[in-house]
Amino acid sequence: MTTPAIIWDVDGTLVDTAEQHFRAWSRLAAEIGKPFTRADFAATFGMRNPEILRKLFYPDAGDRQCRELGERKEDLYRASVREEGTQLLPGVAALLLAFADAGWPQAVGSSxxxxxxxxxxxxxxxxxxxxxxxxxxxxxxxxxxxxxxxxAAEKLNVNPAHCVVFEDAVAGVEAAKAGGMKCVAVTFVGHHPAEKLRGAGADIIVASLTEVTVAQITALVG
Structure with missing residues (x-):
């Protein structure tokens, strides 16, 4: 039997700090005199900061400008998280423990x-x-x-074909499938509807990670 390796996305999968991200981007946009909407946020969620900044604000921004603005946004975000705290999404704690008890390696793969x-x-x-x-x-x-x-697979020393990625975003599902991995998509936070996640190639789609079992993931990897 193949031992699966688990790779976790973080925002929207392990935890939900989307509102803190939205507020941080909104505050940064206000500081630089640019508009920023919920639609902008949804269209770029999960991307790296330089990609977001170039897509929404400064198409020709250099690396230094992206780095400085990105650091400012993350300072705003972390301050918000420290103030408000965060907690694991439903099912996450039990799955982390179950996978660990099964002896499966786990990694984080996040933007x-x-x-x-x-x-x-x-x-x-x-x-x-x-x-x-x-x-x-x-x-x-x-x-x-x-x-x-x-x-992440390389750091775990595991064949990508034996990896299962846990994601909530279309771009993340696409990344997992492009890497030759299986993917479980969760719709709990509601950023991406099930049909779009399915269209991106998700192997399993659940409303909450409380629905996922070790046996299910074992069967998925085969």
Missing amino acids: APPGNLDLLLGLTGTRRYFTAVVTGDDVRHGKPHPEVFLT
Whole structure:
């Protein structure tokens, strides 16, 4: 039997800090005198900051400008998370423990910067579950490019075909499938409807991770 490896997206999958991200982007946009809407947020959620900044605000922005504006946005975001806190989404704690008890390696594959992930994994007490944490700073290409998940598989020393990615976003599902991995998509936070996640190639779609079992994931990898 093949031992699966689990790669977790964070925002929208492990936790839901979308509102803190939205407020941070809104505040940054106000500071630079640019519009920012819910539609803008939905269209770019899960992308890396340079891609968001170039898509929405400054198409010709250089790396330095993207870095400075991105750092400002993340400062605003982390301040909000520290103030309000966060908690694991339904089913996550039980799955992390069940996968660990089964002896399956687990990693994080996220577009977020290291400081955000350190904060979120610390607040939720989950860092101990992950053999590897791949951040937006570790890759050159954001989702839907598969680099973040392929890097996680490499750090786990696992064939991508044996990996199962947990995601909530269309771009993340596309990245998992582009990397030759299985993907479980969760609709709990409601950023992306089931039909779009299915269209992106998700192998399993659930309303909540409370619906997922170890046996189900074992069968998925085969």
